[in-house]
Amino acid sequence: MKNLSNDVVIHVENDIAYLQYKKLLEYDDIIKHAYTLKKGNMDFSLHGSIENYHDIVIENYKKICGKLGLNYINVVRPYQTHTNNVQSIYGKINKDDIDIALDELKDIDGVITDKKEIILSTLNADCILFLIFDPKNKVIASVHSGWKGTLGKIIENTINKMVEEYNSKPEDILVAISPSIRKCHFEVHDDVKIPYEETFKYTNRLNEIIEPIGEVDGKQKYKIDTVLVNKIMLIDMGIKEENILDCEICSLCNCDQIHSRRGSNGGLFGVGTAMISLI
Numbered sequence: 001m002k003n004l005s006n007d008v009v010i011h012v013e014n015d016i017a018y019l020q021y022k023k024l025l026e027y028d029d030i031i032k033h034a035y036t037l038k039k040g041n042m043d044f045s046l047h048g049s050i051e052n053y054h055d056i057v058i059e060n061y062k063k064i065c066g067k068l069g070l071n072y073i074n075v076v077r078p079y080q081t082h083t084n085n086v087q088s089i090y091g092k093i094n095k096d097d098i099d100i101a102l103d104e105l106k107d108i109d110g111v112i113t114d115k116k117e118i119i120l121s122t123l124n125a126d127c128i129l130f131l132i133f134d135p136k137n138k139v140i141a142s143v144h145s146g147w148k149g150t151l152g153k154i155i156e157n158t159i160n161k162m163v164e165e166y167n168s169k170p171e172d173i174l175v176a177i178s179p180s181i182r183k184c185h186f187e188v189h190d191d192v193k194i195p196y197e198e199t200f201k202y203t204n205r206l207n208e209i210i211e212p213i214g215e216v217d218g219k220q221k222y223k224i225d226t227v228l229v230n231k232i233m234l235i236d237m238g239i240k241e242e243n244i245l246d247c248e249i250c251s252l253c254n255c256d257q258i259h260s261r262r263g264s265n266g267g268l269f270g271v272g273t274a275m276i277s278l279i
């Protein structure tokens with residue numbers, strides 16, 4: 001995998017590979033974090049069948065949490081449905097199992113906590129995941145933002161909630177951006193392009209965000225830079241540019257090592273997870 005960013009460390013071991021952000025590792029005595037890659041069948045998807053996949057997912061959480069020195073039982077994973085809803089987590093729901101696929105966390109795509117030991121985990125296969133940390137107030141978040149979540153500005157909802165509920169100051173907040181499908185591969189039609197144009201024309205940067213790439217089968221296609229859109233929103237909210245930690249890795253360019261929905265060509269695909277925990 002081409003590592004374009006100086007911001008990350010990629011650990012490749014016999015049965016697991018994961019990515020960490022150098023600037024978050026500076027706080028390794030306060031938080032643990034990781035984004036999991038494919039190696040070692042590290043798939044966290046349920047694919048609609050909890051009975052069959054639950055054990056595998058549990059084993060994989062045990063494996064990555066073991067690497068980080070965390071107790072996997074404290075995993076809290078929202079039931080993501082491409083919303084812009086963000087929820088605070090005040091404690092575990094299950095006492096003897098991880099919190100996964102729970103109705104209580106349904107239609108939630110971002111989770112925030114200031115509680116120690118809770119492990120926030122969101123999933124992707126091309127979508128963006130954010131790991132967010134306020135080192136001053138010791139608040140963390142894990143957020144899923146695909147093209148719909150980005151259009152719904154879930155990152156703004158998350159930062160706003162951290163400011164309002166946890167007294168975070170934007171200038172203190174670190175935001176790490178996971179591997180995701182990048183502009184090189186995110187091709188869309190008018191059904192995605194038009195709402196992006198409407199929603200983000202205020203930025204005056206549409207020419208950077210949307211690039212027409214000509215007609216395919218009689219329909220105009222475009223490339224969209226969803227990472228740039230999120231960076232613009234973060235800067236506008238007062239997040240410092242140097243505190244936006246972008247791995248600069250495209251999931252589809254690297255789909256041999258990173259879960260990618262578009263890279264599966266319509267077949268079954270796995271998902272990676274971005275995890276963060278206050279210790």
Ligand SMILES: [Zn+2]
Binds near residue numbers: 184185250
């Ligand atoms: Zn790419």
